[in-house]
Amino acid sequence: MSTTFPASTIVGYPRIGANRELKRAVESFWAGRINSDELETIATNLRIDTYQRLKELGLTEDSAIPASFSYYDQVLDATFLLGAFPQRFRAQQKNTELEQYFLLARGEGAVAPLEMTKWFNTNYHYLVPEIAPDTPISYASNWPVQRFLEAKEAGFIVRPTIVGPLTYLLLSKPAADAPQDFQPVSRLDDVVNAYEALLADLAEAGVPWVQFDEPALTSDNLGVSVEQACDFVRHTYDRLGAVATRPHIVVTTPYGEARLAVEALAHTPVEAIHVDAVAGQYPSFADFAGKTLVAGVINGRNIWRSDLRATLESVRTLRDELPAGVALSVSTSTSLQHVPYTTSVEKWEDATLDHHLHLWLAFAEEKVREVVALAQGLHEGPQAIAEDLDIADQAQHTRASAPGVHKVDVRARVESLNEKDRDRGAYDVRREAQEKRLNLRLLPSTTIGSFPQTVEIRQARAAHARHELDDAAYQKAMRDEVTRVIRLQEELDIDVLVHGEPERNDMVQYFAELLDGFDVTRNGWVQSYGSRCTRPSILWGDVTRSAPMTVQWSTFAQSLTDRPVKGMLTGPVTILAWSFVREDLPIAHVADQVAFALRDEVRDLEEAGIAIIQVDEPALRELLPLRHAEQEEYLRWSVNSFRLATSGVRPDTQIHTHLCYSEFGEVIDAIDALDADVTSLEAARSHMEVLPAVEATGFERQIGPGIYDIHSPRVPTVEELTELLREAVQAVPAERVWVNPDCGLKTRNYEQVIASLTHMVEAGKAVRESLANS
Ligand code: GLN
Ligand code: ZN
DSSP: OOOSOOSBOOSOOOOSOTTOHHHHHHHHHHTTSSOHHHHHHHHHHHHHHHHHHHHHTTOOSTTOSEEOOOSSOHHHHHHHHHTOOOHHHHSOOOSSHHHHHHHHHHOBTTBOOOOEEEOTTSSOEEEOOEEOTTOOOSOOOOHHHHHHHHHHHTTOOOEEEEEOHHHHHHTOEEOTTSOTTOOGGGGHHHHHHHHHHHHHHHHHTTOOEEEEEOGGGGOSOSSSOHHHHHHHHHHHHHHHHTOSSOOEEEEEOTTSOOHHHHHHHHTSSOSEEEEETTTSOOOOOTTOTTOEEEEEEEOSSOOBOOOHHHHHHHHHHHHHHSOTTOEEEEEESSOGGGSOSOGGGOOOSSHHHHHHHHHHBOOHHHHHHHHHHHHHHHHHOGGGGHHHHHHHHHHHHHHHHSTTTOOHHHHHHHHTOOGGGGOOOOHHHHHHHHHHHHOOOSSOBBOOSBOOOOHHHHHHHHHHHTTSSOHHHHHHHHHHHHHHHHHHHHHHTOSBBOOBOTTOSSTTHHHHHHEEEEEOOSSOOEEEETTEEEOOEEEEEEEEESSOSSHHHHHHHHHTOSSOBEEEEEOHHHHHHTEEEOSSSOHHHHHHHHHHHHHHHHHHHHHTTOOEEEEEOTTTTTTOOSSHHHHHHHHHHHHHHHHHHHTTSOTTSEEEEEEOSSOOGGGHHHHHHTOOSEEEEOOTTTTTTHHHHHHHTTOOSEEEEOOBOTTSSOOOOHHHHHHHHHHHHHHSOGGGBOBOBSSOOTTSOHHHHHHHHHHHHHHHHHHHHHHHHO
16 A cells, blocks of 8 residues: 555535435435445445546555545534534434434434534534533544544445534534633644544545545634634644544645645654645745645636646646655545536536537546646646646636637726615615605514425426426416415514515526526536535526516515515625636626616516615625635625615615625625625524624614524513514614514415414514503
8 A cells, every 4th residue: 555645636526416316315314214234335325436436536555545534514513523522412212323414414303403504605504513621522432443444345446524623613603501701622632632533544444635624724713813723733733643543634725825834843753744726825945845736727616627737837847946855745625525426427408518618617536637647637737638628728728819708898897887876875764765665563573585385386386397298387486476376475464574485586686597607507516514515506697687677576575575575695795605606707707797687677577666786695604705815805796786786766665785794794794885785694593693693793773683584493481582673773773673484484384474474473562562551
């Protein structure tokens, strides 16, 4: 077995299965249709098939294939490795390890699952470990060893891949019973002890290389300074490096820039260090002698074929610049878990575009080929990969000239933008005009947009997509649903109604299918969390809107009622965040193109008589860069694009926006800068925590802190909702408060929604009356 690091590798690979086999198997297990053994058999086959495929794609060297499989989430896997179960899970003893594992992920009865939050600046969600001073931490499960041995038996020497000790603790939160100032990272030595035991065990199993992922080193949002992080790095990896018998260690730093931490790592005994060369930058290699630099040059986050010729040139230059004694390996910038499996199963409707997109795109399999080709080109010279270079060149050339990529009028419209286009004028004027037009009562109630997506709705949409249901029948089915939703809201006595969004498969894909410049995949699934997958759209060209996208639904809904119906749009930032976006134009420019299309839609809604238009930006927080230094620039273009989308209307048209994922801290000022007349926020679970922070910014417009937590099937009582609303009107003057749920209702069922909204409206009434009496 070789102990030099492989010349080409990847940081990680998708694990849901090329046809979402793991999703199906895991969900069958949850439903009790298969048992633990059956699930394990399916997962084993999936893992071995994946290794086989990666080998065929060229990862033939020992340790080139990362064992990055996970049943649910890689952070949960580390929690399991450490046996770091919060108190509430310790009382519950499950029969099998898998049942125990999923208990942490999904909870059961009164036992709440681990909280879920976004993984760095991606749309992947991990399960947040909860650590207290007395949380058990030990080498509790040897799953990395088992996976290695299972692979070895099938003929593959894979590289066990585990979340590193520092990232694990920096992503943890203090358990509810931890003392006030407790920091999970104070348990670093306990975690390192466990990893030492793991290393010894891996060595005994004959593992040549192990990978520790330390993406936390690319963020300065995790409560430690860069200097502290470097100290932790030295401490952790000096200790792990000192384990007498151990595999070689490679540490990865995906998602951003980690220069100082990487330089600190270079002083420790680890044998290889990965750098994200796409989002980050190379450190000084002065102290790298004897180590391997794993250059993450193929983008693991997007789906564009790499400019292979330029990339090869850059790695050749890099090799020439490396000091003597430093080896170079070629890799991806991040795990490929963020991209779909393969372009080969895709077929795009229009023949020219089909040809182009196949040339332009690289999903996970195609990216593995790029990595392998680069390593070959590096060692044998460009002529050895002439064919790959040729295809990559063609992709570059056709992308520059293909129809739809560059539309003169779209570019000109963006170029000629000025500040006035992003400005709605004084809020006082708007407020007065809107009050006059809408004449709403104190504490008006509304919802966030979607109503439950029933089985019938999904079936109708699927049948329509398969051409089994014709347009007219589909339209009728959806209109009937809109009618039901409007009647229901009237019965519930909600003030501002919605049409319920039954026609939308997904809040981004719906628009991507209607806008030019986008396309959607058939099988381009990417894991979002656990067994949940999304199919991001692809934004490849200049964006235009050929016809109104939502006007007929909103006007139909409005025709059914005298109460105002909100028009519903997805904002430019969220459309970009949940799509794969072209990289041949500055993102700020792309955002403005999307914003212009939305601006036209907003105007059409206004002209059709819609008085309130909501533009959702749930992903505003998600794209926030990991380094403070880059945040300002991001907030500038994101806020600007939202304002461009919403500033074309009259003062008496009311603009709403909606944001979720409670961590609003860093975007509080941006929320104000969006300048929406009404902003609804996720706030129920955090008990209105966000309100004082918003008020402290001098926010003067209206706000709807969600009082009904839609993420839980529980029906909240009138008392709970009243209490939350009371808290809200204590933090914000009642004239500026709206009554609404946390988020859209599409994942709930009608029974829950009707009961909860009834209680919500009653809570509004109770607080309104008590205000009138005081
Ligand atoms: N309008 C969308 C809905 O109600 C908003 C969804 C979201 O915030 N994620 O479904
Ligand atoms: Zn939401």
